[in-house]
Amino acid sequence: MNWEEIKNLDFEDPGGWPPVAKGVAAAAVVVFILVVAYFLKFKDEWQVLKDKEQQEITLRAEFETKQQKAANLEKYRTQLAELRKLLEDLIDQLPNQTEMAKLLQEVSQKAIGAGIDVDKFQPQSEVLKEVYAEKPIIWEMVGGYHQFGDFVSEISDLPRLVVVTQNITLQPADDDTNRLKLSGTVNTYRYLTEDEQLQMQQPPQGAQR
Numbered sequence: 774m775n776w777e778e779i780k781n782l783d784f785e786d787p788g789g790w791p792p793v794a795k796g797v798a799a800a801a802v803v804v805f806i807l808v809v810a811y812f813l814k815f816k817d818e819w820q821v822l823k824d825k826e827q828q829e830i831t832l833r834a835e836f837e838t839k840q841q842k843a844a845n846l847e848k849y850r851t852q853l854a855e856l857r858k859l860l861e862d863l864i865d866q867l868p869n870q871t872e873m874a875k876l877l878q879e880v881s882q883k884a885i886g887a888g889i890d891v892d893k894f895q896p897q898s899e900v901l902k903e904v905y906a907e908k909p910i911i912w913e914m915v916g917g918y919h920q921f922g923d924f925v926s927e928i929s930d931l932p933r934l935v936v937v938t939q940n941i942t943l944q945p946a947d948d949d950t951n952r953l954k955l956s957g958t959v960n961t962y963r964y965l966t967e968d969e970q971l972q973m974q975q976p977p978q979g980a981q982r
Contacts, residue, residue, distance in 0.1 A: 880928055883928055905965060906963050910958065910961060921953065921955060942957055
C-alpha cells in the first residue's frame, strides 16, 4: 500500500477500505486504547513511584548525615568532656557563698596594704544568674600610679576571685599630692550552690500554671 492509495482512502466509508488499510487502522486503534488504558491505570502508581524515589533520596541524605555524625561521635564526646572539665575549672575559681565576705575583706585590705586610701567600698545586692551570682561593688580609692599597679597585681594573684571592672574612671585626686582617684564599679562573682540553682529553676510563688 503506497502513499497515493492512502490519500485516496475514503475516511467516511472505512468499510470500503482495502484489507491492509483496515488492518493498519485496527492496529492503531488497539494501540491507542492500550496507551489510554495504561495511562489511566498506572497514572497513580507512577506518581507513587516518583514519590518513593524522592523519599529514597531524602532518606539517603539523612542516612549519610547521621553516618557522618556517628563517625565523629567519639570526637564529639572528647570535646564535650574537655568543655565540661573547662567549666569545672572555671567554677572552682569562683568563691562560694561563705568565702565571698572574706574575699571582699581581703580585697579591701590589699588596697590598704598597697598604700591606697579607700574612701568608699560598698558591696551591693547580688544579682542571681543561672549558675552564678554577680555582686557589684562601688568603690573610690586614692593612690599613686605604682600603688594601683601593685594593688591590681595583688588581687590578680587571688586564686578564687574573678573581677570584671566597668565604668572605671581614673583622674587626678582633689588634693595637691599628684595622686590619682580611681572610682567606679567592680563586679565579683560566686557560683551558686545546688540548692540555690534548684530554687532558681522553681517558678515564683503565686505564678499561674
